[in-house]
Amino acid sequence: MSFERTQEKLKILADAAKYDVSCASSGSKRSNASKGLGDATGMGICHSFTEDGRCVSLLKILLTNYCIFDCAYCVTRKSNDIKRAAFQVQEVVDLTINFYRRNYIEGLFLSSGIFKSADYTMERLVAVAKKLRLEENFNGYIHLKSIPGASDELMREAGLYADRLSVNIEIPTREGLKLLAPEKNREDFIKPMVKVKNEIIQYKSEKKIIKSTPKFAPGGQSTQMIIGASGESDQQIMWTSNYFYKKFDLKRVYYSGYIPISYDARLPQIGTAVPMLRENRLYQTDWLMRFYGFEVHEILNKEHQNLDLEVDPKLGWALRNLDQFPVDVNKAEKRMLARVPGLGMKSVHKIIEARRFRNLNWEHIQRMGVALNRAKYFLICESRDFERRDLTGPQLKSLILQNSSSKYQNILSPQLNLFD
Numbered sequence: 001m002s003f004e005r006t007q008e009k010l011k012i013l014a015d016a017a018k019y020d021v022s023c024a025s026s027g028s029k030r031s032n033a034s035k036g037l038g039d040a041t042g043m044g045i046c047h048s049f050t051e052d053g054r055c056v057s058l059l060k061i062l063l064t065n066y067c068i069f070d071c072a073y074c075v076t077r078k079s080n081d082i083k084r085a086a087f088q089v090q091e092v093v094d095l096t097i098n099f100y101r102r103n104y105i106e107g108l109f110l111s112s113g114i115f116k117s118a119d120y121t122m123e124r125l126v127a128v129a130k131k132l133r134l135e136e137n138f139n140g141y142i143h144l145k146s147i148p149g150a151s152d153e154l155m156r157e158a159g160l161y162a163d164r165l166s167v168n169i170e171i172p173t174r175e176g177l178k179l180l181a182p183e184k185n186r187e188d189f190i191k192p193m194v195k196v197k198n199e200i201i202q203y204k205s206e207k208k209i210i211k212s213t214p215k216f217a218p219g220g221q222s223t224q225m226i227i228g229a230s231g232e233s234d235q236q237i238m239w240t241s242n243y244f245y246k247k248f249d250l251k252r253v254y255y256s257g258y259i260p261i262s263y264d265a266r267l268p269q270i271g272t273a274v275p276m277l278r279e280n281r282l283y284q285t286d287w288l289m290r291f292y293g294f295e296v297h298e299i300l301n302k303e304h305q306n307l308d309l310e311v312d313p314k315l316g317w318a319l320r321n322l323d324q325f326p327v328d329v330n331k332a333e334k335r336m337l338a339r340v341p342g343l344g345m346k347s348v349h350k351i352i353e354a355r356r357f358r359n360l361n362w363e364h365i366q367r368m369g370v371a372l373n374r375a376k377y378f379l380i381c382e383s384r385d386f387e388r389r390d391l392t393g394p395q396l397k398s399l400i401l402q403n404s405s406s407k408y409q410n411i412l413s414p415q416l417n418l419f420d
């Protein structure tokens, strides 16, 4: 295989992989100083987080962008007129080792279109991971996409060689999936998730007894949903997430704003803006559910089926529940402090620690890095000043928006941080 052909395949299959956000992507600017294979500049390098929280750069590619399916939202769908390519198993192994030795990457994120069948494809994904581990003695991070419908045996093997496995549920609702990918079946996504969950539990419990038991997918499993392709509400999306987190013990659900790639009448048309801000608000809600003790129904319900794009979901919730505020910073339970807009969990812990020794006032709180521009309307402290006065939720919202930095004013900015 010529260097040029491999380069061409890499270009096609790294480009096709960028639509999968299950590992947060960002281009690497590392260029090839020598004559070696691969210039990592923009060529499929992304960053992800390992089990212990380390950020690692990964070679992110598809094994192939041939596919027997025709999912309307996917650039790889069989009816799409695009350049196709497929790597051999050994080519992916060689590329990974080559990039790894040059310090471009610390691991591999490997997904694939489905050629021939789920098992045929999964077999090849597993073969890459197996060769890397057993023949190349590769100890870097491996994230494998599981192919819906793949056999239990292949899923088991995949977990023995990969750090993380993921199956993309793609469309948040069954109805949406039926509309946009009628050949697909939600059960085909669920079956491998069940298998992975059960194997993780079993291997963990065996390891407690037999120390030599290998690890099974130590980074757990994750999934991804495409947002805005099939008209679902934020409430439906977050209930789906909640279900998958709870039922399959997922490490992460990723939300990927739909990028219009087709003139299919079932989809938002080309030129429609990618819902970046909505994606960001969904991540914030996900964060609230996982780390701040919120339940989905508190944030999204029959009366509020979609998130307010103007304010983060915690502030949105607080504005609708002013009867629960102000919270006394010197007395409130951790659960309630965590619900104060502008207070991140780090600040909550600092407050709880500091108030053991003294009563806290505004100055103390500010020094802890709390975003007082929001928090001051929901807290009282030693000074007894309380900023809300008798404003209603909408009045308070408009006051906060008026006094806020561009984070709230420019609601179309895709550069919002995950809130504190």
Ligand code: SF4
Pocket: 067, 068, 069, 070, 071, 074, 075, 076, 077, 078, 112, 113, 114, 181
């Ligand atoms: S099966 Fe996967 S790769 Fe193939 S068209 Fe559907 S979403 Fe795309």
